[in-house]
Amino acid sequence: MNVEAPDQRLSEKPRAEKPAEPAEAEGTRRKRKREGAAWVFLSPWLLGAAVLTLTPMLVSLYLSFTEYDLFTAPEWVGLDNYVHMFTEDPRYWRSAVNTLVYVLVAVPLQLAAALAAALALNSIGRGKGFYRSAFYAPSLLGASMSIALVWRALFNDGGTVDDLLSSFGVNMGGWVNQPGWALLVVALLTIWQFGAPMVIFLAGLQQIPGELYEAAEVDGAGRLRRFRSVTLPMLSPVLFFNLVLQTIQAFQVFTPAFTVSGGRGGPADSTLFYTLYLYDRGFTASHMGYASAMAWVLLVVIGIVTALLFRSSRSWVFYNDKG
Amino acid sequence: MAQVAYNKAARVFGGTPPVRAVDGLDLTVDDGEFLVLVGPSGSGKSTALRMLAGLEEIDEGGVQIGDVDVTTMPPKSRDIAMVFQSYALYPHMTVAENMGFALKLRRIHKQEVRRRVEEAAELLDLTSYLDRKPKALSGGQRQRVAMGRAIVREPSVFLMDEPLSNLDAKLRVETRANIASLQRRLGTTTIYVTHDQVEAMTMGHRVAVLADGVLQQCETPRELYERPANAFVAGFIGSPAMNLRTVPLTPEGAELDEVSIPVPRAVTSGRSDDSEITIGIRPESLHLVSSEEGSLPLQVELVEELGADCLIHGRTLTSTNRDPLIIRGDGRTPPTPGETVNVAVRDLEEIHLFDAGSGERLAS
Numbered sequence: 001m002n003v004e005a006p007d008q009r010l011s012e013k014p015r016a017e018k019p020a021e022p023a024e025a026e027g028t029r030r031k032r033k034r035e036g037a038a039w040v041f042l043s044p045w046l047l048g049a050a051v052l053t054l055t056p057m058l059v060s061l062y063l064s065f066t067e068y069d070l071f072t073a074p075e076w077v078g079l080d081n082y083v084h085m086f087t088e089d090p091r092y093w094r095s096a097v098n099t100l101v102y103v104l105v106a107v108p109l110q111l112a113a114a115l116a117a118a119l120a121l122n123s124i125g126r127g128k129g130f131y132r133s134a135f136y137a138p139s140l141l142g143a144s145m146s147i148a149l150v151w152r153a154l155f156n157d158g159g160t161v162d163d164l165l166s167s168f169g170v171n172m173g174g175w176v177n178q179p180g181w182a183l184l185v186v187a188l189l190t191i192w193q194f195g196a197p198m199v200i201f202l203a204g205l206q207q208i209p210g211e212l213y214e215a216a217e218v219d220g221a222g223r224l225r226r227f228r229s230v231t232l233p234m235l236s237p238v239l240f241f242n243l244v245l246q247t248i249q250a251f252q253v254f255t256p257a258f259t260v261s262g263g264r265g266g267p268a269d270s271t272l273f274y275t276l277y278l279y280d281r282g283f284t285a286s287h288m289g290y291a292s293a294m295a296w297v298l299l300v301v302i303g304i305v306t307a308l309l310f311r312s313s314r315s316w317v318f319y320n321d322k323g
Numbered sequence: 324m325a326q327v328a329y330n331k332a333a334r335v336f337g338g339t340p341p342v343r344a345v346d347g348l349d350l351t352v353d354d355g356e357f358l359v360l361v362g363p364s365g366s367g368k369s370t371a372l373r374m375l376a377g378l379e380e381i382d383e384g385g386v387q388i389g390d391v392d393v394t395t396m397p398p399k400s401r402d403i404a405m406v407f408q409s410y411a412l413y414p415h416m417t418v419a420e421n422m423g424f425a426l427k428l429r430r431i432h433k434q435e436v437r438r439r440v441e442e443a444a445e446l447l448d449l450t451s452y453l454d455r456k457p458k459a460l461s462g463g464q465r466q467r468v469a470m471g472r473a474i475v476r477e478p479s480v481f482l483m484d485e486p487l488s489n490l491d492a493k494l495r496v497e498t499r500a501n502i503a504s505l506q507r508r509l510g511t512t513t514i515y516v517t518h519d520q521v522e523a524m525t526m527g528h529r530v531a532v533l534a535d536g537v538l539q540q541c542e543t544p545r546e547l548y549e550r551p552a553n554a555f556v557a558g559f560i561g562s563p564a565m566n567l568r569t570v571p572l573t574p575e576g577a578e579l580d581e582v583s584i585p586v587p588r589a590v591t592s593g594r595s596d597d598s599e600i601t602i603g604i605r606p607e608s609l610h611l612v613s614s615e616e617g618s619l620p621l622q623v624e625l626v627e628e629l630g631a632d633c634l635i636h637g638r639t640l641t642s643t644n645r646d647p648l649i650i651r652g653d654g655r656t657p658p659t660p661g662e663t664v665n666v667a668v669r670d671l672e673e674i675h676l677f678d679a680g681s682g683e684r685l686a687s
Contacts, residue, residue, distance in 0.1 A: 217378065219472075225428065
């Protein structure tokens with residue numbers, strides 16, 4: 001075999017190569033033409049991405065190294081913004097901690113609520129469509145200012161929740177006015193909007209083969225055990241997807257805190273979230289350079305957290321390609 | 324190890340009208356027996372199995388495993404193990420974890436679990452795959468893991484729901500033999516559901532044929548083949564299927580086109596002259612003859628050559644029947660399509676007679 005092979009190749013090579021050449025050139029030309037078409041179709045998006053995303057990002061990266069008050073030309077200050085942020089600005093750290101607490105509270109609770117609702121919906125036969133829409137509605141409404149205002153009214157001193165609790169003899173006063181509770185109210189507003197992850201969970205649940213549950217039942221697994229040993233692992237890719245998405249969103253929480261606290265992150269900076277402080281620095285205090293630096297730090301932090309999540313997923317996410 | 328009994332068990336699905344998926348099933352499976360439930364799709368065979376597993380409610384009657392009435396018991400208390408069509412392996416667990424899962428739930432000691440899993444793995448030639456996930460296994464290996472999961476439990480009854488239907492033809496034949504010999508070695512009572520009558524005939528000690536939720540016959544493969552209880556069983560068991568014809572009954576016998584086939588007096592007596600009868604002749608009970616005397620002239624439409632023998636599809640010139648007659652002929656001298664051949668019955672004893680109305684077998 002080894003001795004024969006080179007001979008064979010020698011005799012066949014010239015024959016095989018000659019006709020292949022024009023065909024290959026023809027193929028490359030056609031490929032290039034096809035790629036050209038792809039670029040044309042992509043161009044609106046590319047243009048948008050370049051003008052509306054990439055350029056502002058690069059500009060903000062530049063601004064983060066400057067002192068810029070929006071009205072006079074930016075002045076290069078090197079790493080001053082970053083140094084100030086990390087060493088001389090207690091409100092910055094307050095906002096960072098608030099945001100971290102918020103992420104740690106809101107994301108798990110929201111995912112748990114979404115999963116619970118999805119499990120409940122998956123087990124009912126009739127009216128699934130109605131309940132699905134009903135549970136999804138807050139996600140559509142929740143992003144609006146008006147709901148945040150309603151939320152504020154609900155949890156205010158003398159608001160509905162306060163009234164209700166008073167009638168049971170619990171005297172809380174306004175939830176949003178108390179530093180200890182205000183963050184929770186904002187988190188609750190987010191948790192309440194569990195519609196999007198719920199729909200994704202529901203789709204995931206419907207993908208789990210029924211025979212797996214039956215096998216587990218015959219094996220002697222009770223309801224809880226089936227949830228732990230079948231539902232959770234089978235749902236882990238969907239859970240992971242939701243976790244990454246919601247975590248990224250939670251880091252950037254703005255609207256609910258802005259509305260509930262009237263834009264100031266009060267009371268006593270207890271709902272001063274990162275983006276709220278960023279907005280305050282950039283647009284209220286006119287330190288656009290500083291705000292840009294904050295934005296870049298947030299981007300890096302989100303990047304690191306997401307990377308960590310992906311790293312951890314290797315040990316708890318099970319992708320199941322058939323069987 | 325235990326005897327299994329269905330006592331007039333029924334499963335009724337709501338709807339208008341309600342569907343009796345399994346209807347008054349009376350069946351006893353002996354200790355250590357391999358019983359095959361066979362039938363076309365929708366015959367209720369899988370439902371019957373799931374009723375025994377506890378995965379399907381029992382609306383009427385009951386089921387018994389050993390001396391215990393398990394009708395209302397949850398699956399885990401029934402001491403059964405089931406092999407599913409899709410295998411239903413837990414994708415996030417290794418082969419060893421899959422096989423040991425049930426034991427772990429029963430809080431059996433880790434070392435004992437390991438010992439039983441390794442023992443079963445050896446039996447099934449899975450030892451080198453114990454640490455793999457199902458994803459990294461071939462179809463045949465997954466099937467064996469599913470078997471292993473059942474075996475390590477050492478249950479009183481194995482339930483298998485079409486466990487071979489996801490395998491390719493060659494592997495299916497191999498695995499068929501493996502499962503049958505494994506069952507004989509373990510001696511565990513086994514109920515096996517399939518739609519494939521070849522599987523049923525080759526694997527079962529006894530075969531129970533179901534149609535429309537009703538048990539038609541439960542017998543040994545040979546008995547089922549030689550003395551089918553009714554026209555349905557006759558047509559279902561055997562490949563190619565038995566030739567079934569409903570023909571007029573005259574004093575001379577059953578009139579199959581131009582030929583009279585003599586019918587025992589016991590059958591003809593008490594029947595009016597213009598009544599009909601269903602006769603069944605297996606393809607191998609017919610053969611080609613040279614003389615026209617007493618034979619049926621047949622125009623050949625199609626010849627399927629199988630090597631050792633051939634299947635001749637043909638119909639008589641006067642035939643109004645839609646289905647052709649099928650004859651198993653000698654593979655070395657097949658006729659050509661379009662040719663006219665003479666066909667005769669080898670032995671009158673091999674002719675099956677059924678009531679034209681009820682389909683029940685008539686005395687012979």
